[in-house]
Amino acid sequence: MRTGRPGGRCSPVQAPERDPASGRRRGNGTPTPIRQARGPQGTEGRGGAGREALCRTPSSRSHFPTFDVPPAIPGCYHSSMLLLRHGRILLLLLLVSACAQKLPVDEGRLVIALPGAPVNVDPRVATDAYGEQILQMTHASLVRRNAAGEPVPDLAERWESPDPLTCVFHLRPGLRFHDGRPLTSDDVRYTFSWILDPANRSPHRALYRHIEAIGTPDPRTVVIRLSEPFAPFLSTMVRGIVPAGSPARGYAPPVGAGPYKVDDLSPDGEAVLSAFDAYYGGPPAIRAVTVKFVPDSNVRFLELKMGSVNFVLNGVDPDLLPAASLPGRLAVEEGAGGNVTYLGFNLRDRALSDARVRRAIALAIDREAIVRSIWKGRADLVESILPPGSWAHDASLPPIRFDPARSRRLLDEAGFPDPDGDGPLPRLRLTYKTSQNEVRRRVATVVQEQLRQLGISVEIQSLEWGTFFSDVKKGNFQIYSLTWVGIADPDIFHHAFHSRSAPPDGANRGGYSDAEVDRLTEAARREPSRSIRREKYRRVQRILARDLPVFPLWAGRNLLVRDRRLSGFVLTPDESYAPVRAMRIVPDPSTPASGGRR
CATH class of the missing domain: 3.10.105.10 (Dipeptide-binding Protein; Domain 3)
Incomplete structure (x- = not known):
């Protein structure tokens, strides 16, 4: 086994500026390939991304072109590569600056970029972070977690435990799903019964095995009886409630009762959400939200700088944060993770x-x-x-x-x-x-x-x-x-x-x-x-x-990069998107009213 150091002046403990298409073995220079395995949707850049024109409307579902950076030697940090990468980003920004257009934030739209597409957007089966983050905006639970991670009322306005094996939830009056149907205790019972049914193979079933029975004495009361004491019971009640009879429909999410409803969802592009006027906490101030699925970090940053994306949580490479922090439209926030x-x-x-x-x-x-x-x-x-x-x-x-x-x-x-x-x-x-x-x-x-x-x-x-x-x-x-x-x-x-x-x-x-x-x-x-x-x-x-x-x-640590005109989002250690419902768009005196013209 040879472990010789490469020539040159690179430090062996520092990371490469870019993840190369093939990692070079140090010592003899023989490449060790990084295998780009093809999944159902293909590799990065699927759907023709990288071949479209630079000038396009911000609402388009396709993304900006990617661009290549020469490979670096693994284990070394190349300052020249950093300059080349940022130089190419700057060149693209200069090219697109001529494409003056009205930005989504000017039209009252929040545009979030996630680093990947959700595997599933059904609260009964979703386990990946991207799916859960969308569900935090679209579905409501009996209880939710506050910024400290403690359970607080959501659909249930209160609850009590008359004995260690029983918990009684009292639903808020007048609850409704996005399609107008009333949300009652029957829907709560159906949601958890569906998860507990072995035929449905829910990955959350083990969390609810301790539930022995679910009673619904009236439309606003849910009585859950446990087979044995279960200390983390309340934390497991953070699970989106769906209407009774809702089937699992693959990628299509069931109807929810959260602050935003799903108008459209494409695994290859984005989720389009709109404010739910009948939400029990009042309709959110930002009426329209688009969640884009943008795997490429350079593309996410480009869209942020251009304004076609205006909110990215933990999706901007640390190398690019100094550029995002420069005076201008963007603001950077950091919080405990x-x-x-x-x-x-x-x-x-x-x-x-x-x-x-x-x-x-x-x-x-x-x-x-x-x-x-x-x-x-x-x-x-x-x-x-x-x-x-x-x-x-x-x-x-x-x-x-x-x-x-x-x-x-x-x-x-x-x-x-x-x-x-x-x-x-x-x-x-x-x-x-x-x-x-x-x-x-x-x-x-x-x-x-x-x-x-x-x-x-x-x-x-x-x-x-x-x-x-x-x-x-x-x-x-x-x-x-x-x-x-x-x-x-x-x-x-x-x-x-x-x-x-x-x-x-x-x-x-x-x-x-x-x-x-x-x-x-x-x-x-x-x-x-x-x-x-x-x-x-x-x-x-x-x-x-x-x-x-x-x-x-x-x-x-949690790192949020957003348009300065977006306010009201509270960073939480668990990277929750639930605070989106409290966000507003406010004037920024330091930014010209035209926003997209610079």
């Missing part, structure tokens, strides 16, 4: 079933260098998937520090010695799956190079989001990287690591099994005392830190 990015392992794999191999991989990844060079310091290292702000987070977990020497010793002990010294043969070969998100691909490229230095050959498969997430849920991976979004309760440990929580009943995708983790997570579910639950979850976190079924990497 509670979404944890992690590396997942398939414990059914022969090599990865050995905890020594998993720890060796963790020790070989220089997380501090990645946070510094790719995230520009806007992320915090973590040792647990439970975010630092959680009441059950164990801050005493020992950190996993970059230690390649110890990593090599662990691989030797696990039976994966260096086969040829300074030769080219690796200790083992692995496949790393990720999405086509630009930053995620750059992270994967740096991890690839860091593991190559250890003697592990890594093939990166960069997949279309739907294909990638489907593979993860099916267990079709060796290593993958994802981010847990919106963790509200430490019961996530049961959902993600209990031996009976394999998909579709949970998120134990790697096949982890530990009798003590099973026992502790089950006991914590039944325990009403928060202090006792905290101690049980701390013990769980110590076991997971020992076994490393997943390797927690960092919690990214």
Whole structure:
């Protein structure tokens, strides 16, 4: 295994400016390909994007052209590449500046750009972040979470628990769905009964197994009876309610009762939403919302600068934030983040079933260098998937520090010695799956190079989001990287690591099994005392830190880039889009009234 350094003056611990089309192996220059796997919708740039004219109306569903940047050497940060990338963006901005037009914000429209399209927009089955974020704007639940993550009234104006096994919800008067139908207790019962029906294969079914019966004594009262005490019960009630009889219709969302209704939804383009006048909290001030699905980070930034997109939450590359912060139409906000990015392992794999191999991989990844060079310091290292702000987070977990020497010793002990010294043969070969998100691909490229230095050959498969997430849920991976979004309760440990929580009943995708983790997570579910639950979850976190079924990497900070005229959005640690309903468009004295002419 040869680990020689490349020529030139590049620092070996810094990340590449761009995720190259092929990552070059350091030392002998032989390329290690990044495989662009084709999913159902094709690769990035599908639907002819990249061939249309630059001048177009902001409401068009297709996107701006992408452009190529020469590949960088993995493990190095090229300032020249940064200048070239920003120079090309500036050139495109100059070209399109002649296409003066009225911007969406001038017409009262909020245009959000998401880094990917949702896999599903049905609250009974959706599990991906993009689908959940749209549902936060379109569907209402019995309860919702406030900025601190605590349950507060939503469709239910109040509730009480006469005993540990019973919860009685009282619905607000006059509730209606988007199609005008009254929302009653029958709809609540239908929604949860549908999820509990094994024939429907809902991935949320395991969360509601403790429900023994749902009573509806009158149209505004729901009585839920549990089979046993269940401490995180209220947090599971954050689930969008749909009308009784609503079938699962593939990509088409069922009718909701949230502040916005869905007028149109295209998996290849965008979701078009409009204000719901009969929303119980009053119609939102911004009447029209478009959610664009824009996988390419450069395109998202271009659309922001041009004004055809005016709201991006955690979708602007850290490299581009200085340009977004310059005086002009855009404003940048930063807030605490509670979404944890992690590396997942398939414990059914022969090599990865050995905890020594998993720890060796963790020790070989220089997380501090990645946070510094790719995230520009806007992320915090973590040792647990439970975010630092959680009441059950164990801050005493020992950190996993970059230690390649110890990593090599662990691989030797696990039976994966260096086969040829300074030769080219690796200790083992692995496949790393990720999405086509630009930053995620750059992270994967740096991890690839860091593991190559250890003697592990890594093939990166960069997949279309739907294909990638489907593979993860099916267990079709060796290593993958994802981010847990919106963790509200430490019961996530049961959902993600209990031996009976394999998909579709949970998120134990790697096949982890530990009798003590099973026992502790089950006991914590039944325990009403928060202090006792905290101690049980701390013990769980110590076991997971020992076994490393997943390797927690960092919690990214929330970064919002928006038009200055948009106000009222409150950043929350869980990256919630629910505050969109409180947004307004206000005058900006520093911006000319014409907005799009500059």
